[in-house]
Amino acid sequence: MSQENLLRLKCSVCKSANYYTTKNKKKVERKIEMQKFCKKCKKRTLHKEARLTG
Helix, strand or coil: CCHHHEEEEEECCCCCEEEEEECCCCCCCCCCEEEEEECCCCEEEEEEEECCCC
C-alpha cells in the first residue's frame, strides 16, 4: 500500500484503531465510515476514518 493513501479506521464505541485501508482521494471527498468487527467490543460497530500518525 502506498503511504500517502493509507488511512486508519477507528471504532466509534471504544476508539481503538483496528483496521488500515486506502482511499482514492481524487474521487472520494467525504470521510469513510464502515461497519466492521471490533475485537475489543466483540461486535460489529461503526468504524470511522482517523488520522494516521507516525
